[in-house]
Amino acid sequence: MKDFSSLYFVGAGGIGMAALERYFLAKGKKVAGYDRTPSELTQALQDEGVEIVFDENPDLIPDYCRDPKSTLVVYTPAVPDSHAGLQYFRNNGFEVVKRAKVLGIVTDDTLGLCFAGTHGKTTTSSMMAHILQVSGIGSNAFLGGVLRNYGSNFLLSDSSPFSVIEADEFDRSFHHLRPYIAVVTSTDPDHLDIYGTYEAYLESFAHFTSLIKPSGSLVVHEGLALKPRLQEGVHCYTYGLEHGDFHAQNIRKGNGQIVFDFVTPNGTVITDVNLGVPVSINIENAIAAMAVAWLIHVPAEAMKQAMDSFQGPKRRFEFWLKEDGPHGKVVIDDYAHHPSEIEASIKSVRDLYPDRKISVIFQPHLYTRTRDLAPDFARALSLADEVILLPIYPAREEPIPGVTSEIILKDLSCEKKTIYTKENLINSLQLCNFDILLTVGAGDIINLLPQICQEVKKQKH
Numbered sequence: 340m341k342d343f344s345s346l347y348f349v350g351a352g353g354i355g356m357a358a359l360e361r362y363f364l365a366k367g368k369k370v371a372g373y374d375r376t377p378s379e380l381t382q383a384l385q386d387e388g389v390e391i392v393f394d395e396n397p398d399l400i401p402d403y404c405r406d407p408k409s410t411l412v413v414y415t416p417a418v419p420d421s422h423a424g425l426q427y428f429r430n431n432g433f434e435v436v437k438r439a440k441v442l443g444i445v446t447d448d449t450l451g452l453c454f455a456g457t458h459g460k461t462t463t464s465s466m467m468a469h470i471l472q473v474s475g476i477g478s479n480a481f482l483g484g485v486l487r488n489y490g491s492n493f494l495l496s497d498s499s500p501f502s503v504i505e506a507d508e509f510d511r512s513f514h515h516l517r518p519y520i521a522v523v524t525s526t527d528p529d530h531l532d533i534y535g536t537y538e539a540y541l542e543s544f545a546h547f548t549s550l551i552k553p554s555g556s557l558v559v560h561e562g563l564a565l566k567p568r569l570q571e572g573v574h575c576y577t578y579g580l581e582h583g584d585f586h587a588q589n590i591r592k593g594n595g596q597i598v599f600d601f602v603t604p605n606g607t608v609i610t611d612v613n614l615g616v617p618v619s620i621n622i623e624n625a626i627a628a629m630a631v632a633w634l635i636h637v638p639a640e641a642m643k644q645a646m647d648s649f650q651g652p653k654r655r656f657e658f659w660l661k662e663d664g665p666h667g668k669v670v671i672d673d674y675a676h677h678p679s680e681i682e683a684s685i686k687s688v689r690d691l692y693p694d695r696k697i698s699v700i701f702q703p704h705l706y707t708r709t710r711d712l713a714p715d716f717a718r719a720l721s722l723a724d725e726v727i728l729l730p731i732y733p734a735r736e737e738p739i740p741g742v743t744s745e746i747i748l749k750d751l752s753c754e755k756k757t758i759y760t761k762e763n764l765i766n767s768l769q770l771c772n773f774d775i776l777l778t779v780g781a782g783d784i785i786n787l788l789p790q791i792c793q794e795v796k797k798q799k800h
Contacts, residue, residue, distance in 0.1 A: 340444060343411040347404040348372030348438075349425055350415035351391050352381040355507065356438055358481040358493040359413065360389050362445065365495050371401050373424050380485075397427035407433040413441050416510040417735040439507070442481060443515030446502040449479065452631055453516050455506035455547055456524030456560075458680045459624055463524060465652045466628035466645070468494055468503040473648065474632075474641035478503045484652025484674070492652075501635070506547065508540075509533065513547050519555045520634060521548060522627050526565045527679045529708070541565055558585070558630045560623070576604060576634075578626050585630040587622055592690065597622060601629050601642075609639045615649040618656050618687040654785060656687065660792045668795050669775045672788055676704040676781035678715035685722040688777050695774045698725040698755075700764075700791075702780030703747065704732050706739040710746075717750035723777070725755040729764065732782025761787065768794040 346363050348356050351372025357380055360370050364387060371390040374381055381391050392399045404410045412428045412435040420426075428435050454464035461483040468480035469488055477496035480503040485492045494503075506513035506521070510533055526544050534540040545568045548557055553572035559565065561579040569575060577583035584604040591598045597617040601609040609629070614621050629642050651657065660670035669692070675684045681701070688697050699720060703709045709716070709731050720726045728744040744758050759767045764787060773795050778784055 340411075342409070343368070344409045345369035345371070345403050345411075347400065347410055347412050347428070348389075348414070349412065349422060349428075350374060350418045350438075351384065351389065352376070352378050353415050353417065353438075354380065354483055354485070354492055355442075355481070355505070356413070356415055357384055359438060359441060359445070360384055361387065361491065361493040362479070362481070362495065364388050369403050371404050373399075373422075395423040397424055400424065400427070407431060411436065411441075413438050416512075419735070437510075437512070437515075439510075439512035439515040442504065442512075443517070446479070446481070446504055447517055449502040450500050450519040450635075451502045451504055451516060452478070452520050452522075452635075453504045453506040453513070453518035454522045454524065454627075455508060455513055455544065456522070457508075457527040457529045458675075458677055458683075459524035459620075459627070460505050460507075460522075461652050461674075462621065462624045462655055463522060463627045464503055464505045466624060466649055467631055469649050470628060470632045470637055470642055470645040471499065471501060471503065473645040474637050476501065476637065481505065482652070483507070484655060486652050487650035487657075488648070508543060508547075511543055514543070514550065516547075516550060518551045520631050521551050521555070521557050522631060523548070523557070523559045523563065523565060524624075524627060525560060525679065526563050527677065528711075529677055556634055558627060558634075560627070576630065578623070578630050580623055580626070583626075585626050585633070587626055590622065592617075592619075601626065603630075603633055609642060612643055613647045615647055616651040616656060617691075619690050620656075620683045620687055621651075656684065659788050660795060662796075666774075668773065668798065670773075670778070670788070670792050670795055671776070672778045672785065674781055675779045676708070678712055678719040681716065681779055682719040682722060684777065684779060685719065688775060689722070692775050696724045697775045697777065698727070698771070698773050699723040700727045700729065700776065700778045700784070701747075702729040702732050702778075702782045702784040703744055704781040705734055706731055706736045706742045709744070710739060710742045713746045714750055716747045717752075720747070721752040723753055726751055726753055726757075727764075727771075728756075728758045729761055729780070729784065730758075732780065732784075734782070765790045765794060769797075772798050 352374035471478040477499040478501040480494040482492040483505040548567040561577040561583040578585040587599040654674040
């Protein structure tokens with residue numbers, strides 16, 4: 340990395356790419372890149388010093404990124420090989436590498452605390468980074484969501500031995516990492532467009548566990564289908580809500596709070612852990628993060644203080660509207676885009692508001708995921724009282740004939756269900772009368788949230 344004075348990121352607006360861009364800016368490198376569309380994140384990166392363009396024309400690549408000896412090109416697998424900028428770099432002798440490889444290089448000489456899983460990895464890794472900040476130990480943290488406590492998905496430390504890494508299984512990216520401690524939160528089938536079968540998906544996680552450094556540790560959620568493949572000297576611990584080497588006891592819910600006691604493998608108990616984001620799924624997320632903190636000897640008081648002050652990543656069960664009173668309107672946004680995540684999200688809302696009507700607006704993410712998991716999406720969404728579906732957000736994919744949001748709609752068992760386009764959603768909301776509204780999906784539904792909230796505020800109680 341010392342040979343390169345500049346880096347060019349193809350797919351610069353991706354959340355994982357942003358953390359690396361911020362890291363190299365902090366190291367004094369020149370950083371530029373391309374993304375398909377402007378966003379709040381690309382604007383923030385531009386304000387911080389990243390030169391980003393939104394046209395793949397190679398003529399727009401800045402002069403300081405045109406020397407193959409001094410420029411490293413980093414790309415995300417979401418960018419197609421036909422991309423004109425990528426072709427320019429490949430045809431002119433540049434070193435072109437995946438983001439995951441660079442992340443592996445950057446973190447290889449640190450003690451990597453790596454959080455993997457179909458879901459839960461963004462929140463658990465963010466909790467871990469926050470614990471280390473609060474404790475004064477610090478870390479270099481590369482996260483998959485903007486942490487509300489810091490307004491960034493990247494934290495930097497010149498003195499901490501630890502890196503906190505969200506280990507992404509998409510395209511086997513996490514195989515570039517060498518964890519000191521690895522966490523696996525879940526292994527529900529996903530990314531079958533990449534892996535083909537669930538068995539291949541599980542094998543990818545098994546290989547990830549084989550990369551843990553000797554004398555390191557694996558912390559794995561109890562009951563997973565995963566069969567870890569550990570090097571000699573690696574310790575294995577389980578965790579869970581009420582069972583496992585690390586677990587919770589004396590869980591108390593009420594008055595907008597969740598408090599529990601954290602139990603460790605040697606019987607030590609950290610009492611009265613108060614969740615700053617009091618939703619049920621965060622009990623297990625906190626147990627996973629605190630398990631790693633306990634293994635690296637973070638003081639108990641720092642763990643408790645961090646859990647209490649943790650505000651969560653943006654788009655992870657984020658309140659956009661919360662009116663006062665027993666009948667106040669509520670709008671919550673969640674990045675959930677897998678059936679298990681949606682089920683957990685709706686159940687968490689039901690936990691908080693047991694006697695009120697829950698409506699969900701869901702934007703499916705990817706044609707392949709919708710095709711592979713449509714019945715599971717329908718089952719999870721049917722836990723709500725009312726469901727509005729948007730068309731599928733394609734991200735990196737081309738349409739698949741016959742795969743539309745209709746294949747979810749037809750299996751929904753809730754009483755009220757419909758499909759609106761993004762263009763007519765806001766006007767159509769005038770026909771609704773929401774009580775508790777949950778928006779879910781990993782696409783661009785976030786861009787509609789300000790208008791959605793305005794419409795909900797207008798509605799009568």
